[in-house]
Amino acid sequence: MKIxxxxxxxxxxxxxxxxxxxxxxxxxxxxxxxxxxxxxxFRSNLSEHGVDIGLRLSEYGQRVTxxxxxxxxxxxxxxxxxxxxxxxxxxxxxxxxxxxxxxxxRWGKDxxxxxxxxxxxxxxxxxxxxGDYDGTAVTGFTVSQYLPFFGGLANVTVGKIDVxxxxxxxxxxxDGGQEGFWNxxxxxxxxxxxxxxxxxxxxxxxxVTVNEKxxxxxxxxxxxxxxxxxxxxxxxxDSFDDGAWVAAFHRFFWEMDEKMGYLxxxxxxxxxxxxxxxxxxxxxxxxxxxxxxEEENPWDIALYLYQGFWEAPGNPDRxxxxxIGGTMGPDNPQFxxxxxxxxxxxxxxxxxxxxxxxxxxxxxxxxSDNFTDLVEPVADLRDLWxxxxxxxxxxxxxxxxxxDIQYIQNEWDDDDxxxxxxxxxxxxx
Numbered sequence: 001m002k003i004x005x006x007x008x009x010x011x012x013x014x015x016x017x018x019x020x021x022x023x024x025x026x027x028x029x030x031x032x033x034x035x036x037x038x039x040x041x042f043r044s045n046l047s048e049h050g051v052d053i054g055l056r057l058s059e060y061g062q063r064v065t066x067x068x069x070x071x072x073x074x075x076x077x078x079x080x081x082x083x084x085x086x087x088x089x090x091x092x093x094x095x096x097x098x099x100x101x102x103x104x105x106r107w108g109k110d111x112x113x114x115x116x117x118x119x120x121x122x123x124x125x126x127x128x129x130x131g132d133y134d135g136t137a138v139t140g141f142t143v144s145q146y147l148p149f150f151g152g153l154a155n156v157t158v159g160k161i162d163v164x165x166x167x168x169x170x171x172x173x174x175d176g177g178q179e180g181f182w183n184x185x186x187x188x189x190x191x192x193x194x195x196x197x198x199x200x201x202x203x204x205x206x207x208v209t210v211n212e213k214x215x216x217x218x219x220x221x222x223x224x225x226x227x228x229x230x231x232x233x234x235x236x237x238d239s240f241d242d243g244a245w246v247a248a249f250h251r252f253f254w255e256m257d258e259k260m261g262y263l264x265x266x267x268x269x270x271x272x273x274x275x276x277x278x279x280x281x282x283x284x285x286x287x288x289x290x291x292x293x294e295e296e297n298p299w300d301i302a303l304y305l306y307q308g309f310w311e312a313p314g315n316p317d318r319x320x321x322x323x324i325g326g327t328m329g330p331d332n333p334q335f336x337x338x339x340x341x342x343x344x345x346x347x348x349x350x351x352x353x354x355x356x357x358x359x360x361x362x363x364x365x366x367x368s369d370n371f372t373d374l375v376e377p378v379a380d381l382r383d384l385w386x387x388x389x390x391x392x393x394x395x396x397x398x399x400x401x402x403x404d405i406q407y408i409q410n411e412w413d414d415d416d417x418x419x420x421x422x423x424x425x426x427x428x429x
Contacts, residue, residue, distance in 0.1 A: 049090065050086040057429070058078045058178050059075070059076075061424075062110070064111050064114045066416065066417075067418035071114070075108050076108025077106070080102065084098055086098055096146030097143075100141075106133055106135065108134075109132050110125040112125075115410060116415065117410075118336075119183070120191070121420055124424070126184070126200055128201075137201075139162040140162030142157050143159050155209075160202075161204055166206075174187045182390065185339070186363055188325065188341075189339045197245055203239035204223050204225055206221065245269070247267060249265060250264070251263070260307075261306055263304070276295060276332055277334075279374045298329065298333055303326055305324045307321060309322065317354075318347055319348075320349070321344070322343065326340045331370045332368065335367060335368055336366065336368065344361075345357065357394075358392065359389070360387075361387070379412070382411060383409075385409050386409065390402055390403065403423050407420075
């Protein structure tokens with residue numbers, strides 16, 4: 001039975017508002033949720049000694065109201081468990097050292113197959129695995145050290161890298177689809193990179209210098225394995241058996257009207273050879289069928305232009321920025337050759353709602369001509385584009401409700417454009 005669009009948004013919103021109102025009115029219940037009673041005291045004591053525990057519940061409801069592959073409503077959610085071990089507090093003298101563990105539980109379903117397989121309309125449900133995955137996995141386990149040179153602003157991180165966390169480390173507006181935009185394509189120039197990066201948990205590490213004034217990564221190099229370890233574990237070196245993905249970046253900072261801006265250049269190359277997607281490289285071998293012995297290495301170059309353009313007097317947390325980004329790569333062996341996106345976000349735009357967040361974004365993905373020609377005998381594909389608008393209401397500091405609207409042209413040439421409505425509820429414990 002189909003659920004009406006209004007019922008989807010209204011039921012989740014009313015549920016969140018009712019819960020928030022009840023807890024806010026009931027101080028003991030509120031304290032119990034936020035501080036956890038004895039567990040809260042125990043967690044505070046751990047934090048004082050260098051062990052920080054973070055718990056976040058995220059629930060998503062989305063409906064494809066028109067167009068796409070199918071009209072459908074699905075609900076799913078995640079529970080994030082984070083543990084950070086602070087070396088300075090634990091050992092008294094190991095400044096800059098930390099161990100970070102991130103585990104996720106995922107349940108329910110997403111509407112990715114209903115919208116279009118390459119639309120990536122819900123970042124928050126991609127980990128530990130998309131689709132109908134139900135289960136728990138450690139998606140990140142890293143050891144990090146800030147080094148004494150470069151003014152103490154150089155970072156080395158090694159381990160099992162949660163790619164969504166890494167994106168949030170390098171781009172502070174990208175938060176794994178839990179606070180801002182939902183769609184991957186609204187957050188970063190993503191789709192062309194899937195040719196070289198296959199999976200959302202990868203073994204590896206990075207070396208990054210941090211700009212002292214702006215507290216953001218200024219230059220860096222990343223080396224990651226090419227085998228997805230999101231829901232599995234393996235020896236670290238085994239992840240590099242098929243090659244490595246190597247990337248480097250640099251940000252050129254400036255100020256405009258005392259507001260930070262930068263141009264970021266980001267390039268990546270995979271030593272893992274992949275089968276060519278050029279139709280001319282597929283040959284019929286009598287008695288053996290169709291074979292393809294040609295292999296290519298994927299690479300990409302991305303540019304990001306960021307500029308803050310508004311800040312409330314006396315409150316730097318109330319601000320607005322825009323980002324324009326794009327990626328180019330070869331049409332062989334990658335299925336997506338280029339991408340463009342633009343977004344505008346505002347934090348606390350209204351005096352009466354200083355902790356709310358809102359944004360509008362647009363994106364376009366150009367598929368490889370080789371890839372579309374290759375699959376043309378069985379499917380007619382086209383470039384993808386989309387528009388997204390969200391508003392994140394802070395009901396309480398620990399409770400956020402975010403309605404979201406997306407209008408998407410998927411990769412299937414015969415499909416109508418999809419209108420996707422959703423509501424996200426996030427609770428921090």
